[in-house]
Amino acid sequence: MSAAVPIIVLFYVLGVGAWLAAALDRAALxxxxxxxxxxxxxxxxxxxxxxxxxxxxxxxxxxDAMNWLLAPALYLILAAVGMSVVPFAPGxxxxxxxxxxxxxxxxxxxxxxxxxxxxxxxxAPLPLIGAYxxxxxxxxxxxLSMFVLIAAALPAESLAVSAIVExxxxxxxxxxxxxxxxxxxxxxxxxxxxxxxxYADASDLAGGTSAExxxxxxxxxxxxxxxxxxxxxxxxxxxFLGGYHGPWLPGPVWMLVKMAGVLAALVGATHMLARLPxxxxxxxxxxVLLPLAFLVLALVGAEVLLWK
Amino acid sequence: xxxKDLAFFVLAASAVWTGWRVFRVDSMVRASFSLMLSFIxxxxxxxxxxxxxxxxxxxxxxxVEMMVMALFMVMFMMxxxxxxxxxxxxxxxxxxxxxxITFAALTIAVLLSDLxxxxxxxxxxxxxxxxxxxxxxxxLIFETAGITLLATMVGTVILSSRSxxxxxxxxxxxxxxxxxxxRPAGRVPEDEE
Amino acid sequence: MAVSGLARxxxxxxxxxxxxxxxxxxxxxxxxxxxxxxxxQPTPRHASVLLVSGEIRRGDHPALxxxxxxxxxxxxxLWWRTTPAPGFPQAENVEGDVxxxxxxxxxxxxxxxxxxxxxxxxxxxxxxxxxxxxHGQGGEGMMGGKPYGxxxxxxxxxxxxxxxxxxxxxxxxxxxxxxxxxxxxxxxxxxDVVQSAKVLRAPFAQAVAxxxxxxxxRLLRPLGLAGAAERFQRTAAAQTGDLKxxxxxxxxxxxxxxxxxxxxxxxxxxxxxxLRRWWEQAQGIASPASLGDGRLVDLLPGLEWSEAILVAxxxxxxxxxxxxxxxxxxxxxxxxxx
Numbered sequence: 001m002s003a004a005v006p007i008i009v010l011f012y013v014l015g016v017g018a019w020l021a022a023a024l025d026r027a028a029l030x031x032x033x034x035x036x037x038x039x040x041x042x043x044x045x046x047x048x049x050x051x052x053x054x055x056x057x058x059x060x061x062x063x064d065a066m067n068w069l070l071a072p073a074l075y076l077i078l079a080a081v082g083m084s085v086v087p088f089a090p091g092x093x094x095x096x097x098x099x100x101x102x103x104x105x106x107x108x109x110x111x112x113x114x115x116x117x118x119x120x121x122x123x124a125p126l127p128l129i130g131a132y133x134x135x136x137x138x139x140x141x142x143x144l145s146m147f148v149l150i151a152a153a154l155p156a157e158s159l160a161v162s163a164i165v166e167x168x169x170x171x172x173x174x175x176x177x178x179x180x181x182x183x184x185x186x187x188x189x190x191x192x193x194x195x196x197x198x199y200a201d202a203s204d205l206a207g208g209t210s211a212e213x214x215x216x217x218x219x220x221x222x223x224x225x226x227x228x229x230x231x232x233x234x235x236x237x238x239x240f241l242g243g244y245h246g247p248w249l250p251g252p253v254w255m256l257v258k259m260a261g262v263l264a265a266l267v268g269a270t271h272m273l274a275r276l277p278x279x280x281x282x283x284x285x286x287x288v289l290l291p292l293a294f295l296v297l298a299l300v301g302a303e304v305l306l307w308k
Numbered sequence: 309x310x311x312k313d314l315a316f317f318v319l320a321a322s323a324v325w326t327g328w329r330v331f332r333v334d335s336m337v338r339a340s341f342s343l344m345l346s347f348i349x350x351x352x353x354x355x356x357x358x359x360x361x362x363x364x365x366x367x368x369x370x371x372v373e374m375m376v377m378a379l380f381m382v383m384f385m386m387x388x389x390x391x392x393x394x395x396x397x398x399x400x401x402x403x404x405x406x407x408x409i410t411f412a413a414l415t416i417a418v419l420l421s422d423l424x425x426x427x428x429x430x431x432x433x434x435x436x437x438x439x440x441x442x443x444x445x446x447x448l449i450f451e452t453a454g455i456t457l458l459a460t461m462v463g464t465v466i467l468s469s470r471s472x473x474x475x476x477x478x479x480x481x482x483x484x485x486x487x488x489x490x491r492p493a494g495r496v497p498e499d500e501e
Numbered sequence: 502m503a504v505s506g507l508a509r510x511x512x513x514x515x516x517x518x519x520x521x522x523x524x525x526x527x528x529x530x531x532x533x534x535x536x537x538x539x540x541x542q543p544t545p546r547h548a549s550v551l552l553v554s555g556e557i558r559r560g561d562h563p564a565l566x567x568x569x570x571x572x573x574x575x576x577x578x579l580w581w582r583t584t585p586a587p588g589f590p591q592a593e594n595v596e597g598d599v600x601x602x603x604x605x606x607x608x609x610x611x612x613x614x615x616x617x618x619x620x621x622x623x624x625x626x627x628x629x630x631x632x633x634x635x636h637g638q639g640g641e642g643m644m645g646g647k648p649y650g651x652x653x654x655x656x657x658x659x660x661x662x663x664x665x666x667x668x669x670x671x672x673x674x675x676x677x678x679x680x681x682x683x684x685x686x687x688x689x690x691x692x693d694v695v696q697s698a699k700v701l702r703a704p705f706a707q708a709v710a711x712x713x714x715x716x717x718x719r720l721l722r723p724l725g726l727a728g729a730a731e732r733f734q735r736t737a738a739a740q741t742g743d744l745k746x747x748x749x750x751x752x753x754x755x756x757x758x759x760x761x762x763x764x765x766x767x768x769x770x771x772x773x774x775x776l777r778r779w780w781e782q783a784q785g786i787a788s789p790a791s792l793g794d795g796r797l798v799d800l801l802p803g804l805e806w807s808e809a810i811l812v813a814x815x816x817x818x819x820x821x822x823x824x825x826x827x828x829x830x831x832x833x834x835x836x837x838x839x
Contacts, residue, residue, distance in 0.1 A: 067338070097364075098434075106365075109367075109372050110371045132383075
């Protein structure tokens with residue numbers, strides 16, 4: 001098989017997934033708002049994206065133009081690179097790295113940098129405040145996810161994502177360490193600037209880091225956020241939900257079904273849960289969730305030692 | 309020239325160029341992230357040297373570190389000053405001299421030492437071996453270093469924070485007396501006795 | 502014709518409006534936001550139609566002019582429930598069915614039938630470069646001077662942990678979507694913490710429709726619950742609806758727990774208690790309470806941005822007006838926040 005096939009599939013999944021995520025997002029908003037749902041919801045992302053394309057892109061006074069232009073592109077690249085280590089079937093993966101989840105961790109860290117740059121470069125107070133407080137929450141959530149990922153890698157005794165998927169042939173990690181899945185989903189919300197973890201593009205900042213975006217720049221940033229959501233759902237499915245393992249259906253289909261499920265859960269959480277003020281969230285992260293992540297890590301370690 | 313050699317030269321050149329940009333750009337945030345790019349290039353060179361874990365971990369660590377550094381700069385110089393042009397160097401003569409001497413010393417050291425020439429077998433489980441080394445023979449060294457760094461960080465935060473055990477530090481916080489109305493408990497500095 | 506195809510597709514999206522709410526204009530704008538053919542945007546950068554609803558003070562005209570120029574092309578301005586003020590040449594007055602009018606203008610903008618409005622102000626920096634350095638920097642050392650009219654950052658006393666950070670002073674309002682309409686605040690921020698606050702202009706009075714359900718909705722929006730907020734608004738506008746669903750949306754979202762206890766407390770009632778009381782009022786369990794007054798500016802210092810926004814949105818309008826006595830006399834002509 002040519003090495004190009006997994007790459008093409010990756011971009012295809014990212015694109016279709018982003019569109020699905022946008023449509024789900026619109027549908028969830030309408031459901032919560034009590035508006036009638038119609039089949040046309042599926043087309044709405046196109047209309048919205050298209051609308052941005054026909055509008056003018058505005059520059060603020062003395063922006064950091066290079067970083068403002070680069071931020072959405074880098075965000076999109078990070079989504080693609082993060083997803084490149086996730087196998088869709090045995091051996092069907094773009095980059096089967098031995099240190100796959102470390103690469104994912106690097107993508108998480110660089111995502112915080114990119115979101116910060118996006119808010120910083122507009123040279124305006126509201127985006128800057130969004131960027132500023134996102135770093136505090138984003139770095140903490142990312143730190144936590146490192147322990148969660150290590151706990152998921154322990155039963156596999158490998159840092160490669162394909163080995164982690166293989167280790168779940170009999171028991172999925174979600175059964176072994178259910179809090180891990182929840183913590184990782186929280187990280188997903190934080191990486192994609194959504195709902196209760198949306199401290200960057202939040203409604204209390206009138207759009208936060210994207211408050212000054214208009215025209216094609218806005219379309220690019222929103223598309224990159226959606227692509228990252230797809231990437232997170234792929235990683236969650238592979239690391240906690242057994243990846244391509246599952247009865248009756250072929251492996252890749254299972255993978256896509258699981259990804260769609262995670263997408264729906266993340267989109268639902270976006271619209272259903274309230275966002276805590278950052279100070280309260282930071283306290284929660286450091287005093288409750290981080291110890292929980294440690295506890296999960298210790299328990300999984302004990303399990304691996306005793307039963308293997 | 310193989311692809312790997314080409315990659316090495318490109319990465320090395322970009323590490324040097326972004327490192328040079330740190331001193332030429334006019335904003336603190338750009339300087340921080342130029343430095344990050346330089347480190348990322350070095351991390352990728354590590355990948356070429358068959359050290360995938362250390363290479364990617366360098367990218368990861370440097371992203372977090374430079375982010376924290378940039379954030380602190382913004383904390384002390386909030387918008388819009390950060391985007392007003394700044395001159396990013398000071399004491400540049402001393403810095404240039406130090407940099408040149410260090411560069412010369414390192415170059416001489418590299419040229420004079422007998423570098424090993426045995427490529428790593430691609431099938432070798434390098435990450436596994438690194439883990440065994442870190443948590444085996446070298447465990448005492450790494451754990452001591454790790455705990456020391458952690459204790460330093462915690463200690464710095466405690467020493468610099470305003471809220472002390474017995475009230476705000478800048479309002480002369482004193483421990484309560486052991487007997488009602490007595491002297492504050494705890495050690496009294498000699499020069500105050 | 503790819504371009505016209507794009508334009509046609511864009512026309513079918515809901516009209517993107519940035520509402521500028523004046524005196525007594527809020528309830529009407531909130532009801533308009535429920536219309537499927539329009540979508541209210543949180544920032545002018547995302548909108549194409551500037552909708553001025555209700556009477557605007559003369560002193561807010563400079564701010565409105567700046568706001569107008571922030572909309573990306575193609576753009577249009579509609580004045581609703583008030584007449585266009587002098588100095589807005591291309592503005593159009595709307596009477597009757599505003600949703601239809603907005604839709605029409607929107608379609609004309611997207612297809613190019615209607616010319617986009619020109620800038621009202623010259624597109625140039627508000628102040629000239631006044632730096633001193635020969636390396637492009639502000640001053641003689643690494644920094645200093647007053648480039649583009651902005652002083653360089655300087656650290657300031659802190660009230661929380663002694664970490665002296667840069668104090669950044671700026672004006673927020675009077676048409677910032679997250680603040681009550683008309684409220685113009687001068688905030689000094691350290692990071693996202695409010696160090697001091699001044700009310701430069703009070704919010705507009707909103708005589709009609711300040712029902713408890715609308716108040717709940719205004720508090721849910723900054724918590725990131727746009728969908729739930731819309732459902733509350735819809736129920737308020739229709740004056741009928743299933744309160745059980747609302748109750749579930751409110752409880753399951755954790756909105757009550759997300760608000761820190763003791764936040765924005767005046768006369769023993771904090772925001773959490775206000776939210777609970779409004780919801781009980783809406784259900785007919787509790788009756789309106791008359792509470793003591795304080796000053797908004799005394800509540801804000803020490804709060805983090807999102808808490809400050811919650812506080813600003815947590816009062817009944819008549820009470821908010823009493824809480825916001827302007828800190829200086831408004832002569833109406835003065836250019837604010839330059």
